[in-house]
Amino acid sequence: MHSPELLKGTLQTIVLKVLKDHGRMYGYEITQRVKELSDDRILLTEGALYPTLHKLEAEGMLRTETETIGKRVRKYYSLTPQGRSLVKERVSEFVAFIKTMGNVLQVELG
Amino acid sequence: MHSPELLKGTLQTIVLKVLKDHGRMYGYEITQRVKELSDDRILLTEGALYPTLHKLEAEGMLRTETETIGKRVRKYYSLTPQGRSLVKERVSEFVAFIKTMGNVLQVELG
DNA sequence: TCTTATGCATAATTCTCTTATGTATTAACA
DNA sequence: TGTTAATACATAAGAGAATTATGCATAAGA
Numbered sequence: 001m002h003s004p005e006l007l008k009g010t011l012q013t014i015v016l017k018v019l020k021d022h023g024r025m026y027g028y029e030i031t032q033r034v035k036e037l038s039d040d041r042i043l044l045t046e047g048a049l050y051p052t053l054h055k056l057e058a059e060g061m062l063r064t065e066t067e068t069i070g071k072r073v074r075k076y077y078s079l080t081p082q083g084r085s086l087v088k089e090r091v092s093e094f095v096a097f098i099k100t101m102g103n104v105l106q107v108e109l110g
Numbered sequence: 111m112h113s114p115e116l117l118k119g120t121l122q123t124i125v126l127k128v129l130k131d132h133g134r135m136y137g138y139e140i141t142q143r144v145k146e147l148s149d150d151r152i153l154l155t156e157g158a159l160y161p162t163l164h165k166l167e168a169e170g171m172l173r174t175e176t177e178t179i180g181k182r183v184r185k186y187y188s189l190t191p192q193g194r195s196l197v198k199e200r201v202s203e204f205v206a207f208i209k210t211m212g213n214v215l216q217v218e219l220g
Numbered sequence: 221t222c223t224t225a226t227g228c229a230t231a232a233t234t235c236t237c238t239t240a241t242g243t244a245t246t247a248a249c250a
Numbered sequence: 251t252g253t254t255a256a257t258a259c260a261t262a263a264g265a266g267a268a269t270t271a272t273g274c275a276t277a278a279g280a
Contacts, residue, residue, distance in 0.1 A: 005119025005236075006207045008267060017215045028227050037214045041206075048268055050229060072227060072276050091215060097116045098208055098219050104147045105127045105201060109208050109219050115267075118236060138258050158237055160260060182245050182258060 007042065011052055013090040014042070016061070019079055020087045024065075026074040027053060053077055061086050112151050121154070121162055123200040126171070129189055130197045134175075136184045137163060163187055171196050 018033055031044045056062045061083035065076045102109045128143055141154045166172045171193035175186045212219045
């Protein structure tokens with residue numbers, strides 16, 4: 001598991017990008033996908049994930065549909081057009097940040 | 111200027127690595143060096159830097175020498191042996207984190 | 221039957237940083 | 251020569267983003 005401090009500020013970026021690549025997903029599914037993609041190194045906590053999803057929805061970046069599987073409710077999230085723009089922005093920001101950090105730390109990344 | 115959220119958790123790593131590469135430095139000098147290396151994109155604030163330096167010193171990672179230039183006091187910091195180990199650890203952690211993020215975000219970094 | 225996994229949600233707390241404030245010296249510019 | 255910007259330290263108040271704790275409920279597996 002990575003030092004949790006480094007993760008700060010990357011949660012929105014992760015959620016948005018995973019939603020872009022995979023399409024329609026529900027919260028729990030996102031945590032599992034991230035866990036898988038990160039080889040168990042990034043474990044999203046519910047206390048961070050759900051408020052983030054709600055916030056992005058309130059800002060018009062995500063839209064939701066609720067589905068009932070058996071007796072269990074799932075809330076599916078997908079990107080709105082604005083959300084799609086935001087992903088690009090966030091990912092480029094992150095890439096730019098990493099390049100800068102590479103210079104400051106004098107290390108080769110990637 | 112980078113999104114300040116992304117910076118969270120990287121301050122210790124930055125300070126330690128810059129001190130390792132440059133040797134003995136004082137606080138203000140560190141901010142200028144980082145500003146330069148990052149092409150003005152990372153501007154360390156005093157409110158974050160000084161407490162971090164004090165903390166690392168208290169933990170035995172840094173040692174200090176005070177010098178008076180004219181009537182102005184400078185506090186020089188340098189790495190202790192433990193500090194030197196910590197740099198390696200922090201930088202590898204960061205590199206590992208970036209690799210993981212590359213997988214999760216499906217982007218080429220570096 | 222009991223534990224683990226699935227699935228959502230929110231409140232309390234912690235941690236790290238920004239912003240604001242304070243003090244003081246030195247250089248530059250007008 | 252007076253004012254501003256740069257140098258140099260430090261700490262306190264506040265904000266923001268996460269962790270941890272808690273709560274509820276269904277489904278699967280041992």
